[in-house]
Amino acid sequence: MAKTQPLQSTQTSRTKSSTNKYVRDFILNKYLYLMMIPVLAYYAVFHYAPMYGALIAFKEYSPMKGILGSEWVGFAHFKDFFGSYYFWRILKNTIVISLYSLVFEFPAPIILALLINEVRSKMFKRVAQTITYMPYFISLVVICGIITDFTNADGIINRLFMLFGYDGQAMLQKPELFRSIYILSEIWQRIGWESIIYIAALMSIDLEQYEAARMDGASRWKQIMYITLPGIMPTIAIMFILRMGNLLNVGFEKIILLYNPVTYDTADVISSFVYRKGLLEFGWSYSSAVGLFNSVINLVLLITANYISRKVNKSSLW
16 A cells, blocks of 8 residues: 555646646637637537438438438448449449549649649749639639530530531530549539649759759659659648548539439539439438448558558658
């Protein structure tokens, strides 16, 4: 007992010391903690509280009975979805479009940031950034209207093709062209805005490294390969992890505005399928089950990408 008392007193003093440290930190940074309240409230109200509604996926939801009063059906909706004709089609389309986006859209802002960083004219940099930012601030409805007009049989793109002997065709009516149109329009709309974070990361690289490399005779290409890219690699890793966490969340707003029954075979994705089943056909429970399945897959991809990034280049979200 004589030996236990000093040990207990030591543990008690450590606990008090830790508590006092947190209290002092709160007092010193009270205004910073107050600034966190709106952000925490936003996520609590709009991101965590709605998770209660995920129970709908396991019930035969009726608005009259409410979530708790609706009949419990377990995994019946998941079984219906996995056994339906639409499962493999929308899963394939979602994965293919997501991989196209990862391969072609994700590197695009990195390449643009590197190109802008190599330009010496400040005026040209400002003009290039302004032009590439502009499409991001245009309403998505307007963007889709522009895409539809440009890809019509008598649109500007078809008229250009006609100069080379091709026949005009409504491109959005061609299932095999939908994915290419979607990815190219995504790059055009988002490349400038998404390059901002990489340009900011480039600004943090020590310029003395470039001066030392030039003195050693390194070319511009070698400076990019051995200084610039390693300097922004942690940022690229973090953005890649975040992209993996949303890999299957293909932007359904644009797809809904562009697709039609003719292109369902290549354009219909999980999010658009949830929209049709949930809001147009009032299958709330079924669409919730599909959406929950999508969220679980995204969570698994996020954790996997974070783990691999932490092991490979020591950069991760947690």
